[in-house]
Amino acid sequence: xxxxxxxxxRYKYLGHEFLTxxxxxxxxxxxxxxxxxxxxxxxxxxxxxVLENSRHNRDETxxxxxxxxxxxxxxxxxxxxxxxxxxxxxxxxxxxxxRFNLRGESLNITSFKPPEKSSESEEGDxxxxxxxxxxxxxRIENILHHLYRQFIRIRLSGDWSKxxxxxxxxxxxxxxx
Amino acid sequence: MGLxxxxxxxxxxxxDGRIPDPFMDNVRERLKNFMIREIDNDPAEKSSGWTxxxxxxxxxxxxxxxxxxxHLVFSLRIDKKQIPAKVLxxxxxxxxxxxxxxxxxNSLTRNEKQELRDEVARRLYVRIPATPNTYEVVWNYEGGxxxxxxxxxxxxxxxxSLFSKTFRLSIIRLFPYTEADLxxxxxxxxxxxxxxxxxxxxxxxxxxx
Numbered sequence: 001x002x003x004x005x006x007x008x009x010r011y012k013y014l015g016h017e018f019l020t021x022x023x024x025x026x027x028x029x030x031x032x033x034x035x036x037x038x039x040x041x042x043x044x045x046x047x048x049x050v051l052e053n054s055r056h057n058r059d060e061t062x063x064x065x066x067x068x069x070x071x072x073x074x075x076x077x078x079x080x081x082x083x084x085x086x087x088x089x090x091x092x093x094x095x096x097x098x099r100f101n102l103r104g105e106s107l108n109i110t111s112f113k114p115p116e117k118s119s120e121s122e123e124g125d126x127x128x129x130x131x132x133x134x135x136x137x138x139r140i141e142n143i144l145h146h147l148y149r150q151f152i153r154i155r156l157s158g159d160w161s162k163x164x165x166x167x168x169x170x171x172x173x174x175x176x177x
Numbered sequence: 178m179g180l181x182x183x184x185x186x187x188x189x190x191x192x193d194g195r196i197p198d199p200f201m202d203n204v205r206e207r208l209k210n211f212m213i214r215e216i217d218n219d220p221a222e223k224s225s226g227w228t229x230x231x232x233x234x235x236x237x238x239x240x241x242x243x244x245x246x247x248h249l250v251f252s253l254r255i256d257k258k259q260i261p262a263k264v265l266x267x268x269x270x271x272x273x274x275x276x277x278x279x280x281x282x283n284s285l286t287r288n289e290k291q292e293l294r295d296e297v298a299r300r301l302y303v304r305i306p307a308t309p310n311t312y313e314v315v316w317n318y319e320g321g322x323x324x325x326x327x328x329x330x331x332x333x334x335x336x337x338s339l340f341s342k343t344f345r346l347s348i349i350r351l352f353p354y355t356e357a358d359l360x361x362x363x364x365x366x367x368x369x370x371x372x373x374x375x376x377x378x379x380x381x382x383x384x385x386x
Binding site for chain 2: 007008010012020078079103106107108110113114126133137148149152153156160169172
């Protein structure tokens with residue numbers, strides 16, 4: 001394996017491509033996203049998307065904030081060559097909703113908000129609360145792991161350049177028009 | 178942003194290797210060996226070490242509950258002292274004046290001034306209480322995964338260094354490359370492809386996408 005510090009910097013782009021692909025999939029082929037087991041999950045973009053354009057050694061950052069973070073402004077940035085570097089996501093099941101941000105370069109999960117707790121669970125003993133919180137994080141980590149595994153397998157296959165990238169380019173053009 | 182907060186932030190790690198039996202005795206012993214050292218009333222500027230999740234300010238690894246379900250839960254504590262710049266300058270100014278009077282000289286060399294600055298800082302550190310920061314660690318030992326409830330670079334570096342020293346196990350942060358290489362079940366051929374991968378160019382020159 002490569003040196004970890006070298007690999008972190010060299011493969012940042014892979015995390016940015018993952019988030020850009022994830023956004024594309026959420027917009028065009030939600031049913032194509034693979035979730036663990038038989039989880040019925042609705043994954044949507046939350047209230048923040050950050051895009052960065054590092055082409056030609058010129059860093060340009062576009063941050064889109066607000067509920068239903070705008071596709072249009074983001075797509076314009078994509079068209080100029082930017083990629084998604086950070087995205088806020090909401091994962092919903094019929095019973096619960098989790099909100100969190102995902103950073104592309106580190107795959108760190110930040111601002112993670114588990115489903116609202118009942119007052120009973122708030123008052124439970126520490127062990128119960130810890131176990132409850134661990135199971136919430138595990139659920140989201142598992143979902144993200146499945147999505148990343150799906151992405152990396154496509155990314156390493158011939159389908160990426162033959163099918164996926166042309167489809168993403170078409171989406172960028174069509175979404176802006 | 179800790180484990181029981183309403184909002185969490187975390188970095189994820191892969192841990193490889195085994196701790197010899199008796200497992201829990203060894204875990205407790207190693208955590209004790211690298212437990213946080215109090216530095217109040219001490220000239221040290223910084224201290225870092227392990228503490229208990231439920232009693233971060235009075236750690237007792239002999240009594241603490243470390244096992245929650247299938248996870249080990251404990252915390253990294255980093256205590257730091259910060260002298261306000263203006264306070265340091267005031268005390269340094271007085272120390273320089275005193276030294277010049279004692280020696281009958283007009284000025285101090287750069288090195289002498291730096292030594293005096295360090296000495297003044299040490300004296301002030303004894304009088305300043307350290308600010309403690311605690312960050313939870315949730316370690317799924319059997320699953321080889323670990324969560325660290327901070328995404329700050331310095332705290333993560335401290336975790337990696339202290340964890341390796343304490344447990345003598347390999348701890349690797351998960352980010353796009355390591356997540357793909359270590360956790361996605363890639364074949365050897367796919368791992369080779371991963372190493373040769375180049376960024377995708379979505380925008381063709383002269384076009385809109």
